[in-house]
Amino acid sequence: MESSGTPNHMIDLSSSAAEFNRPLLLTPGEDLKGYILGHVGRWSLFTITSASVLAVLLIFIFVIREALPFLTQFSLTEFLTSTRWYPEGTPHEFGALALISGSLYVTLGALILAVPLGLSAAVFLSDIAPFKVQQICKPIIEILAAIPSVAYGFFAILVLAPWMQKNLHFSTGANTLNAAVILAIMALPTIISVAEDSLSAIGRDIREASYGLGATRAETMLKVVIPEAHSGIIAAVILGMMRAIGETMVVWMASGNATQIPSPWWDLSQSVRTMTATIAGDMGETPKGSDHYHALYAIGFLLLIFTFSLNLVSEYFLSRVRKAKGR
Amino acid sequence: MEDNQPQEKPVTQMETQSPVMEKILPAIHIKMDNQKQVTSGTTQDKATCNRCGIISSKEFSFFYGNTCGVKNISMDIYPCMVTAIIGPSGCGKSTFLRSINRMNDLIPHTRAKGRLEVNGINVYDKRTNLVNLRQQVGMVFQKPNPFAKSIFDNVAYGPRLQGIRKKSDLESLVEQCLKDAAIWDEVKDNLNKSALALSGGQQQRLCIARALATRPKLLLMDEPCSALDPLATTRIEDLIEQLKKFYTIVIVTHNMQQAARVSEWTAFFCLGELIEYDKTTRLFTKPGKKQTEDYITGRFG
Numbered sequence: 001m002e003s004s005g006t007p008n009h010m011i012d013l014s015s016s017a018a019e020f021n022r023p024l025l026l027t028p029g030e031d032l033k034g035y036i037l038g039h040v041g042r043w044s045l046f047t048i049t050s051a052s053v054l055a056v057l058l059i060f061i062f063v064i065r066e067a068l069p070f071l072t073q074f075s076l077t078e079f080l081t082s083t084r085w086y087p088e089g090t091p092h093e094f095g096a097l098a099l100i101s102g103s104l105y106v107t108l109g110a111l112i113l114a115v116p117l118g119l120s121a122a123v124f125l126s127d128i129a130p131f132k133v134q135q136i137c138k139p140i141i142e143i144l145a146a147i148p149s150v151a152y153g154f155f156a157i158l159v160l161a162p163w164m165q166k167n168l169h170f171s172t173g174a175n176t177l178n179a180a181v182i183l184a185i186m187a188l189p190t191i192i193s194v195a196e197d198s199l200s201a202i203g204r205d206i207r208e209a210s211y212g213l214g215a216t217r218a219e220t221m222l223k224v225v226i227p228e229a230h231s232g233i234i235a236a237v238i239l240g241m242m243r244a245i246g247e248t249m250v251v252w253m254a255s256g257n258a259t260q261i262p263s264p265w266w267d268l269s270q271s272v273r274t275m276t277a278t279i280a281g282d283m284g285e286t287p288k289g290s291d292h293y294h295a296l297y298a299i300g301f302l303l304l305i306f307t308f309s310l311n312l313v314s315e316y317f318l319s320r321v322r323k324a325k326g327r
Numbered sequence: 328m329e330d331n332q333p334q335e336k337p338v339t340q341m342e343t344q345s346p347v348m349e350k351i352l353p354a355i356h357i358k359m360d361n362q363k364q365v366t367s368g369t370t371q372d373k374a375t376c377n378r379c380g381i382i383s384s385k386e387f388s389f390f391y392g393n394t395c396g397v398k399n400i401s402m403d404i405y406p407c408m409v410t411a412i413i414g415p416s417g418c419g420k421s422t423f424l425r426s427i428n429r430m431n432d433l434i435p436h437t438r439a440k441g442r443l444e445v446n447g448i449n450v451y452d453k454r455t456n457l458v459n460l461r462q463q464v465g466m467v468f469q470k471p472n473p474f475a476k477s478i479f480d481n482v483a484y485g486p487r488l489q490g491i492r493k494k495s496d497l498e499s500l501v502e503q504c505l506k507d508a509a510i511w512d513e514v515k516d517n518l519n520k521s522a523l524a525l526s527g528g529q530q531q532r533l534c535i536a537r538a539l540a541t542r543p544k545l546l547l548m549d550e551p552c553s554a555l556d557p558l559a560t561t562r563i564e565d566l567i568e569q570l571k572k573f574y575t576i577v578i579v580t581h582n583m584q585q586a587a588r589v590s591e592w593t594a595f596f597c598l599g600e601l602i603e604y605d606k607t608t609r610l611f612t613k614p615g616k617k618q619t620e621d622y623i624t625g626r627f628g
């Protein structure tokens with residue numbers, strides 16, 4: 001091959017090897033073109049980015065502005081610690097604690113159900129399931145995340161609620177447990193797919209190292225793979241939590257909408273009302289500019305703070321995943 | 328296939344020579360028990376040599392999907408000796424080595440054919456106890472693969488799996504293994520540092536230490552020195568020299584001189600087949616095959 005070779009495809013060794021035959025300096029034309037393209041690209045991308053950031057920022061500002069009259073007129077401590085929510089009573093009472101606790105109840109309830117299930121499913125998909133099953137299951141799970149929430153709400157009302165009344169003898173089908181279960185089902189796809197991604201991102205060589213030292217599959221998963229993927233797993237849990245805490249339609253349909261803290265606290269058969277459901281439910285019938293109206297914005301602001309901080313935490317962990325990948 | 332026939336000759340010769348072998352090698356007894364004992368430093372194992380190989384491959388083939396990793400490998404690897412596997416890149420050296428402790432199991436769509444015996448047990452038997460197999464057949468991988476844990480925890484991983492919990496035991500074991508792997512001096516002051524913060528060559532030596540820590544009877548090394556400087560390489564070769572008193576070592580290497588230096592037996596692989604397998608001295612001085620000669624001389628110039 002080399003002796004008979006095709007000369008025009010081979011490097012021409014007759015011109016001295018020390019001579020570069022392509023100039024290493026840009027010509028003035030190339031220089032200018034690169035300069036213009038670089039700047040146009042940079043500025044157009046910058047404009048688009050700042051526009052979207054600005055839109056989000058504007059929403060933030062709008063919510064704060066509408067919430068501000070309430071926060072200045074009414075006591076913040078009462079807002080956060082009282083359970084008496086009588087926005088239309090005389091005098092108005094705006095104690096949002098029951099709403100906050102309602103949100104926490106259904107969200108934490110959903111997490112307690114979804115996290116163990118989701119992580120087991122992720123471990124199964126990444127390390128135990130045969131290759132074929134993985135290939136089929138992953139897209140299906142991602143599709144599940146795209147089902148509109150009203151559909152889940154219908155399922156909660158038409159299937160879960162009667163089932164709970166009949167088999168668990170709950171006085172009402174629309175209750176905390178129902179909302180938690182349905183939110184867990186909704187959060188599962190997110191948790192599974194993000195956790196599975198982070199488990200698969202841990203390379204085969206690491207698993208081999210562990211197996212090679214005589215570890216069983218369980219030991220490999222628990223002592224090596226899951227610890228190395230912990231950032232991604234935490235991010236998965238938080239993303240699932242954000243999905244649950246921000247969800248409106250489903251909890252509106254499934255939670256029963258009673259402004260109360262269940263008592264005793266573990267009685268999940270009682271109804272609760274979440275912050276999101278309150279905003280969605282009340283906003284339509286509240287006159288613009290009234291105290292009630294501003295109070296709803298204050299709740300919205302609180303919700304925004306919740307999800308915003310959760311987002312920051314998940315970003316932090318996801319950035320650690322990215323860093324670990326690039327090692 | 329027909330090419331294969333004559334190559335088995337040295338092997339059969341070997342077997343007929345076995346009385347001689349027994350004279351050469353101390354009459355000791357290989358003990359591959361399931362005991363999870365780890366004695367530090369000077370292992371008092373009465374390691375010895377059976378008549379036939381501690382690893383015995385019979386018409387062994389391994390497939391990745393439809394491509395063939397190795398085919399029809401028949402060879403015996405003898406205990407308490409260093410066996411080198413040489414051959415051009417992609418010829419199946421790693422595939423064969425990784426088959427011995429079933430490391431290829433994790434790769435989907437793979438399949439093994441024939442027999443591959445370790446201490447008389449076909450490892451591809453369904454009843455193989457993989458944990459005990461891998462505990463006693465240690466492996467150093469081609470690419471360093473430390474865990475994202477501290478240096479100490481990396482080395483202590485294997486012993487901990489075997490139930491060793493006592494801190495002082497672990498400490499002395501870890502120290503011994505790190506010393507054996509010629510990395511102790513570099514890391515002794517920060518054993519709690521992440522192993523990922525080490526250089527590539529240091530990571531490789533850490534992986535060697537980690538493999539030694541399970542006290543394997545058989546050590547498979549896949550190009551352990553490819554990322555090391557000459558000094559560390561020498562120390563690893565010294566280590567191999569030390570270890571072969573008690574352990575059987577199979578080493579894949581691209582470095583012909585290294586194979587000649589450290590090994591008693593050498594196998595030459597090409598395109599997934601075993602071309603020649605013989606005593607190292609004979610293979611390098613009087614190779615029986617044209618292919619082997621070409622490969623060896625091509626490198627030696």
Ligand SMILES: Nc1ncnc2c1ncn2[C@@H]1O[C@H](COP(=O)(O)OP(=O)(O)OP(=O)(O)O)[C@@H](O)[C@H]1O
Pocket residue numbers: 391394395396414415416417418419420421422423434469
């Ligand atoms: N994971 C894999 N999937 C599919 N084919 C593989 C895989 N690993 C190896 N092979 C194939 O098996 C053959 C032997 O590969 P192997 O890694 O054993 O070569 P090698 O002798 O170790 O080479 P090198 O010296 O470069 O490490 C190659 O042709 C390769 O393409």
Ligand SMILES: [Mg+2]
Pocket residue numbers: 420421422469549
């Ligand atoms: Mg290899």
